[in-house]
Amino acid sequence: MTNKQQPVNAVQLDANMWIQQSGDNDLIWHSPLEQPFQLAGFGWLSEESRYRRLPAKPSWILPEAVDLLANCTAGGQIRFATDAASLSVKVKLTGAANMYHMPATGQCGFDCYIGGLGEQVYYNTTVYDHRKTEFESVIFTNFERENRIITLNFPLYQGVEEVWVGLDLEAQIDHPPVYDSTKKIIVYGTSITQGGCASRPGMAYTNILSRRINLEFLNLGFSGNGKGEPELAHILAEIPDPACLILDYEANCVSTELLQKTLPDFISIYREKHPLTPILVISRITHAKEKFDPQMAQVRAERKQVQIRTVEQRRELDDANIYFCDGAALLGKDAHECTVDGSHPTDLGFLRMADGLTPILQRILAG
Structure with missing residues (x-):
């Protein structure tokens, strides 16, 4: 019994x-x-x-x-x-x-x-x-x-x-205290940008950044669907007074070839209306399985190089206001402890992302 x-x-x-x-x-x-x-x-x-x-x-x-x-x-x-x-x-x-x-x-x-x-x-x-x-x-x-x-x-x-x-x-x-200006920081990306899988809203990395930088943040992360479509570039370009555009969508690209095509096109479309707005391109954070899957790590390395080359090519065309951030460095040496499922950050992961991005963004905004 x-x-x-x-x-x-x-x-x-x-x-x-x-x-x-x-x-x-x-x-x-x-x-x-x-x-x-x-x-x-x-x-x-x-x-x-x-x-x-x-x-x-x-x-x-x-x-x-x-x-x-x-x-x-x-x-x-x-x-x-x-x-x-x-x-x-x-x-x-x-x-x-x-x-x-x-x-x-x-x-x-x-x-x-x-x-x-x-x-x-x-x-x-x-x-x-x-x-x-x-x-x-x-x-x-x-x-x-x-x-x-x-x-x-x-x-x-x-x-x-x-x-x-x-x-x-x-x-x-x-009224609350005013922002430093009417300019907005626009963050376009994936489920990670959207905040998956923070335990509460304030721990999404865009919200953490908003507590450190006195500007309005627009979170335009679309879970599984931040793919760099030209339509989104046109719509984002309609947002007035951008302080900075952050592109963090590598994780939703189904292939390196897609990233290679969409990223330069997205930037070119946005530049038509905002030729001087700072643009920060962030490669994806590491996935926990990369330690056990060399091919996965190789794909991420290839896509990182696509983003670096895209930024360098823009700079060769005298676009001085475009920057690259290596997302692999954001979670730290024990990155495998910073996610729910190997991909989506916990609150710890988001805090580390914000800690890494804060000084970069502050330097960009300071010119």
């Missing part, structure tokens, strides 16, 4: 994991689409008032998968200042969490940072039933009434139809 063990439900056993509700009577709910809230990370928000990363009706036809992934809100941020004692959010998602290797908190949740540039400190992540598409979650309660700068990071791998910010009845709201 065998004793059948009961399933373990840690949420029931650990009070720290219980889902806390705020109660509508305690709060006033605000739309972040209204002043003095500031929304960042959505390049076409002023025209469309949608939490979407590409235009709904673009002038160039989008690949179907890219069009769908543009509804994921990676890189979106709500910024404001407040003396609120209590803060909650209400969210209506376009779908439920459905990924096996990425936490629902990163795929569908919001997280909160408190403080200004260089002083932002993580405080909390939304807690909710991950099977649901609508939830309310408490960020903080019973704070001392003093002015704080708040940043709420949007979900990385799901769409958001509606979000409301709940503040206590006596809370005052003000």
